[in-house]
Amino acid sequence: MRVSFPFSAIVGQDEMKRALLIAAVDARIGGVMVFGDRGTGKSTAVRALAALLPPVRADQAGYQDGTPRSGQVPVPFVDLPLGATEDRVVGALDLERALGAGIKAFEPGLLARANGGFLYIDEVNLLEDHIVDLLLDVAASGENVVEREGLSVRHPARFVLVGSGNPEEGELRPQLLDRFGLSVEVRTPQELEQRVEILRRCDAFERSPSAFVEHWAADERATLAAIARGRAGLPMVALPDAVLAFASRLCIAVGADGLRGELTLMRAARALAALEAVSEVTQAHVATIAPMALRHRLRRNVLDETGSTARILRALEEVAG
Incomplete structure (x- = not known):
């Protein structure tokens, strides 16, 4: 089982971490857009926060294909690839099976997998505008609707949308950017002390992930308690x-x-x-x-x-x- 880098162990990037914690407390914020340099811990922070959160009920997370599920599962984290087609994102209806057998044959997409968790898009400014628009619509409504040839399937798709990008590689249209709740900027640290500390922690994690995670366990529990307290008190x-x-x-x-x-x-x-x-x-x-x-x-x-x-x-x- 893959071990995630602890959220509490991320050095600096305080604005990004604060924005993600706020989104974890209130998903209605509308997602987080992270602009900045490559290699500054953007995807690491989102994965770490998803791994930190307590498991969710299986029937409230992941695929919504009508198959009953029980128990608890980790908070979903879905990384949306740049080349993803619309069918892969929203899901696909098997028209031949639907018309021949008279049943709604639905193949869940990435939005279904992200339900109850996080949907992360790296280089969102390079994604096709109509896909970004679709993602923002679903994130705002909490529901995904797939319609083909008069057939329609609806399923819940409640997730925290996190996009990242480098402004030098193309800007996101203002109309789309405006629909992200929060926008944060991350930069490569320029202080020598901070850079050395990042290297030290990354090296410790690579050499012994379990020991490193155990070292930060108390801080992780404190962060998790703050999120739980925030959700309850909101x-x-x-x-x-x-x-x-x-x-x-x-x-x-x-x-x-x-x-x-x-x-x-x-x-x-x-x-x-x-x-x-x-x-x-x-x-x-x-x-x-x-x-x-x-x-x-x-x-x-x-x-x-x-x-x-x-x-x-x-x-x-x-x-x-």
Whole structure:
């Protein structure tokens, strides 16, 4: 059985880890888009979080082909390949069998396999737009519908969508990028101490995976407890009107398109508060989330060449007074 690198042992990349934890607490956030350099631990972090989470009921995860299943299974992690066809993603209906035998013969796709877990897409900016659009629709609705020649099959497809990409290899259309809940940026560490620590941990894991995992077991249990506590406490976290007004003023100040940014800001700030086991969302929670929730929703300003993150931080200072 393959052992995953512990989530708690990942060095740095705090924004990415925070975004993934928030998505694990509240899947309604709408997925996470991770932009950055290759080899910075993007897929490692997602696999590690999926492996960390407790097993789920078999009838709520994986293939939805009508076959009864019982017991518990690990949280699904599905890596979607760039060359995947639409049939492989959504599933396929066997029309010949359906018409000849009069039964709905459905071959589940990757969306069915990801139900109850994570769907990871590396280099999502190189994926065909109509596939990305389809994935975002299913992630938002929690249901996959396959229709062929008048036949229709529906099955649950509730998963956390995580996309990654390198902006130098092509940008994702703004209309699609906007539909990801959070967007984070990862960079190759430049501090010598941090790079050496990464090498040290990778070497220790390669030499003895079981011993390395055991060394980090207490930290993993603490992270898992925080997620469980966050999920349980999420409905009880209060969101004061003053904080909602602060979030709206911030979105107006940065010129965010539509209200999706404000909704994401609200949900993600509440999930962060739940993770921290506090009973009320504060302006500090909104300020922490703001770059992740808004940087991919800003209109281009030809008169302002500063990056989107810098614009958000500047607006935060202005709105906070």
